[in-house]
Amino acid sequence: MKDIKECLLSRTSVRRYEREVIPQETMDFIYKAIANTPTSYNGQQFSVIDIDDQELKEELYVMTNQKQLKTCNRLLIFCSDYNKITRLAERKGFNVPEFTNTMDGVTVGIIDASLAMMSAVVAAQAAGLGSNCIGYLRTVDPARLAEMLKLPKGVFVVCGLALGVPREQPDLKPK
Template sequence: MKTIEETLLNRTSVRRYEYDKIPSETLDFIYRAIANTPTSYNGQQFSVIAIDDQSIKEELYAITNQKQIKTCATLLVFCADYHKIDILAQKKGIDNPHFENTLDGVMVGIIDAALAMQNAVVAAQAAGLGSCCVGYARTANPEKIAEILKLPEGTCRLCTHIGHTQRITRLKAQTTAIISHTPQSLPYRRHGSRARTIRPNHIRI
């Protein structure tokens, strides 16, 4: 297992993989890291689908044209999951407040799923594997992807793939380009950019 420093500072996105399967004990470690994700209100508004069925990966590749989806050992689909609230409310015989219809609710689900995905990425890196988060899976024919994965209403997805690394490329920003200590020293201010500050009335829901 790699050290924390090696895991966090040497991580990079990997899009080329060997064809070796991931040992079950390594997958179990990654799954336990996912289960231990910190979530808002401890609500755990996410679910994960682990896909190693090559035919399903091929179908998703045909939609996204992301070759790494079909060549990785395991594809993990992280879903912001509000459907579980419906199920729980029905079992308890209580009304569902439909948390997902609020801006905070949407943010909670997406952030919970993203944090879980990051836990998986860190765990995979620590175990000597490579990974890459795939944003295009959110927008590439979402109805068809939902059909393939049999997703119920009340879910939306992010995904990442993991596997044994074949080739690594590195191109990351220096910390001075992204870290600031006061609002007056934001990177775009230091470099003379005229980028405007985003205020709530600039956000469309």
């Protein structure tokens, strides 16, 4: 594992990946980092869809023209998710929290999903993987994307994260 300082200060966007499978142990580490992400109200108002299906990644590539989707080993899609809290509240006999349909509720879901994605980025970097955040997934065709991913009501895509073994290590850009 790389040290945290190196991970945070040397991160670059990787757009070309080797066709190597990411070991399950590494993915489990990334999932644990995501699950341990701090969230508003400790509500975890996000969900993550893990895509390793090459055909689906190719469809998303055609839709977005983001070449890294064709070569990444995994694509994690981070979503704001109020469907799960609604289902849980209903199952427990609680009233559905009113903040789910407010600007604050939408903002919380987006921030929670974004924080979870950053946890995944740092964990992937520490494990020697490359990553690339793909915000365009959220805007290219939201209705079609929701249909492709079978997203229920109350769930929308915030960002995608391509993961894989880097084919090349891009230079760090000045910031």
